[in-house]
Amino acid sequence: MVVGSGPGGLQASYELQRRGVDHAVLSADDGPGGMFRRLPIFERLISWTKPDAPYPRGSREYELFDHNSLVAEEERFQACAPEEMDRSYDVPSRAEMEAALAVFVERAGLRVRYGCTWQATRLEDDGGFTLETSDGEYRCRAVVFAIGVTTPWTAPIAGLEHSTHYVDVLPAHEYRGRSVFIVGKRNSAFEIANSLLPWASRMVLASPRPIRTDVLGHSPLRTRYLQPLDEHVRGGFGTSIVDASIERVQRTPDGFRVETRGTSWPAPLTFECDELIAATGFRTPLQDLPKLGLATVADGRIPALTAFWESVSLPGVYFAGNATQGSAGLRKQGLASSSTAVNGFRYNARVLIRHLAEKHFGVDPPRPIVEPERLVAFLQQELAHAPELWIQKGYLCRIVNRAEDGMRDDGILPLQIFVDEAGPDAVAIAVEMAADGTIYPAVYIRRRNHVTEHQLDAHPLHDYESEGHRDALSQLVGPLLRST
Amino acid sequence: MEGRTTTTSLVDTLAQTALFADLSRPELEAVAHEFDEEAFAPGQRVLRQGLSGSGLYVILDGAAVVLRDGEEIARLGRGDFFGEISVFTDYAPTADISAASLLRCLVVPRPEVERFLLERPRVMLRMLKIEANRLRGMLEGLA
Numbered sequence: 279m280v281v282g283s284g285p286g287g288l289q290a291s292y293e294l295q296r297r298g299v300d301h302a303v304l305s306a307d308d309g310p311g312g313m314f315r316r317l318p319i320f321e322r323l324i325s326w327t328k329p330d331a332p333y334p335r336g337s338r339e340y341e342l343f344d345h346n347s348l349v350a351e352e353e354r355f356q357a358c359a360p361e362e363m364d365r366s367y368d369v370p371s372r373a374e375m376e377a378a379l380a381v382f383v384e385r386a387g388l389r390v391r392y393g394c395t396w397q398a399t400r401l402e403d404d405g406g407f408t409l410e411t412s413d414g415e416y417r418c419r420a421v422v423f424a425i426g427v428t429t430p431w432t433a434p435i436a437g438l439e440h441s442t443h444y445v446d447v448l449p450a451h452e453y454r455g456r457s458v459f460i461v462g463k464r465n466s467a468f469e470i471a472n473s474l475l476p477w478a479s480r481m482v483l484a485s486p487r488p489i490r491t492d493v494l495g496h497s498p499l500r501t502r503y504l505q506p507l508d509e510h511v512r513g514g515f516g517t518s519i520v521d522a523s524i525e526r527v528q529r530t531p532d533g534f535r536v537e538t539r540g541t542s543w544p545a546p547l548t549f550e551c552d553e554l555i556a557a558t559g560f561r562t563p564l565q566d567l568p569k570l571g572l573a574t575v576a577d578g579r580i581p582a583l584t585a586f587w588e589s590v591s592l593p594g595v596y597f598a599g600n601a602t603q604g605s606a607g608l609r610k611q612g613l614a615s616s617s618t619a620v621n622g623f624r625y626n627a628r629v630l631i632r633h634l635a636e637k638h639f640g641v642d643p644p645r646p647i648v649e650p651e652r653l654v655a656f657l658q659q660e661l662a663h664a665p666e667l668w669i670q671k672g673y674l675c676r677i678v679n680r681a682e683d684g685m686r687d688d689g690i691l692p693l694q695i696f697v698d699e700a701g702p703d704a705v706a707i708a709v710e711m712a713a714d715g716t717i718y719p720a721v722y723i724r725r726r727n728h729v730t731e732h733q734l735d736a737h738p739l740h741d742y743e744s745e746g747h748r749d750a751l752s753q754l755v756g757p758l759l760r761s762t
Numbered sequence: 763m764e765g766r767t768t769t770t771s772l773v774d775t776l777a778q779t780a781l782f783a784d785l786s787r788p789e790l791e792a793v794a795h796e797f798d799e800e801a802f803a804p805g806q807r808v809l810r811q812g813l814s815g816s817g818l819y820v821i822l823d824g825a826a827v828v829l830r831d832g833e834e835i836a837r838l839g840r841g842d843f844f845g846e847i848s849v850f851t852d853y854a855p856t857a858d859i860s861a862a863s864l865l866r867c868l869v870v871p872r873p874e875v876e877r878f879l880l881e882r883p884r885v886m887l888r889m890l891k892i893e894a895n896r897l898r899g900m901l902e903g904l905a
Contacts, residue, residue: 434771485795486788486791486792486795487792487795487796521792522788523787523788523791523792539788540788541788541789541791541792544788573801573864574801575798575799575800575801575866576772576798576799577771577772582800582801582802582866584803584806590801590802590803590806590864591803591864606798606800606869608815609815609817609869609871610814610815611815611871611872611873612817612871612872612873612874697810697813698806698807698810713872713873729812729813730812731812731813731814
């Protein structure tokens with residue numbers, strides 16, 4: 279069973295279909311798209327799709343330039359997002375993204391039961407599940423929840439229940455001449471602030487955590503942050519960005535009074551405003567799963583997951599889509615995965631379904647032979663071009679195993695699985711990022727279940743097909759080849 | 763084990779931790795906003811002997827075991843922290859840390875640890891006192 283018809287659910291359904299695994303997709307919505315049927319509220323995504331790139335649409339290399347399309351083996355299912363874009367920006371609009379997902383569903387022939395709401399869950403004695411839905415009961419061996427992280431979450435602050443949540447914000451012109459207090463200083467708060475700049479008379483954004491401009495400079499979100507932040511930094515009175523925890527909100531005859539306590543400037547600050555908006559984030563709509571024992575993180579908002587995106591406490595319950603952020607991976611240099619965006623979780627879904635099909639349905643993935651004299655060139659090419667490694671840095675890796683009949687390509691898997699689980703002698707490669715932003719290739723060698731780690735040289739143009747990289751890789755994999 | 767409900771928030775849990783005992787409520791909220799909580803299944807590795815990458819881990823709930831070459835050398839519980847030695851010495855961890863039960867930790871990633879402590883001198887002092895006690899215990903063991 280797959281629950282949800284957003285990009286995570288659709289990618290999972292496509293991968294199941296491709297592997298011939300019988301499944302049903304349920305969706306409470308009337309059509310495909312998930313969150314992109316409603317959000318972002320001001321209609322413009324932040325993730326990149328470059329309609330023309332050095333590689334043709336439909337190639338694996340092009341996926342690196344298109345962070346919004348779902349991925350497929352068949353060329354005609356690929357790169358749906360750029361087809362829909364009118365090129366006024368190099369990021370799609372919400373409507374373009376929704377249309378691209380609908381095109382994928384149609385071309386790939388995915389079948390979804392729309393208007394069918396998952397209502398309750400029962401664990402069965404045989405380890406399977408029964409989902410109670412508005413259309414009756416479904417039995418299954420394993421379930422993939424692709425239910426998003428877009429259910430409004432309002433921080434537990436006294437009086438904040440009177441606020442308008444991000445998802446219910448009105449069109450920008452409705453805030454003409456109003457003073458607006460926004461609780462939150464992350465992406466959704468700045469999306470609102472940026473959109474209200476031409477309309478609101480004054481805006482305050484407040485949360486306890488200071489903004490890290492050094493991090494922001496490298497963030498794809500900077501387009502949203504820069505203008506409101508710039509007004510504040512220049513000392514303008516129109517927009518203020520405040521580091522403060524919100525202690526209490528009270529209704530007044532004309533609006534709201536917000537009492538705060540500064541964090542980086544530790545003293546009380548009180549604000550009067552006409553409008554109060556909570557941009558305090560979202561949660562996964564887990565329904566009855568926590569009662570059945572599903573562990574969560576982030577104040578109950580995100581399921582806690584294993585490296586294969588299975589609940590750490592409720593076996594057989596898997597997640598696809600944005601909730602795959604519940605598996606943090608190694609975070610070696612502190613770098614977070616891209617699992618909160620389509621570009622990252624489309625690959626998570628592929629790896630998850632490969633694992634699930636093998637474990638629960640006996641469908642083995644292909645593991646083609648890599649000729650020994652081709653091994654180094656194959657690894658170099660993957661390091662230079664594999665979109666999975668480049669987008670999910672330090673999170674997904676490519677593995678080549680030493681099997682009885684030679685070296686076999688084991689495909690893309692979580693790096694955490696490679697370093698933590700026993701297996702045959704093997705090499706795994708990943709693209710990683712150091713704390714200072716340097717990107718470099720990493721090689722892991724497993725021999726007799728002991729894993730060693732080797733960093734290769736960085737290159738300003740990320741050319742890992744150089745002779746130097748070839749020599750370094752040859753030295754590392756040499757012992758593996760000699761023992762075949 | 764039950765998933766924590768919103769009635770016991772991450773901030774409440776941090777407030778009960780020795781390392782953060784001197785922080786005010788707004789300061790605790792800033793910590794909860796800035797750093798992630800991670801949960802690990804029983805048996806899952808958190809730190810890996812000989813492999814780069816660590817951070818400061820503060821146990822919020824559950825238990826962990828310290829394993830050197832596969833052999834258990836210590837057990838850690840709620841309020842304990844680990845990973846700081848690897849961060850401060852800039853060496854890969856010299857032991858595995860694995861979850862002994864469902865384990866929840868607050869994670870301060872390696873590149874953030876120094877700033878995290880410099881901005882919170884009282885947390886640093888608490889940490890120093892705990893480390894001093896650990897060292898005394900080790901020296902007494904040697905005597």
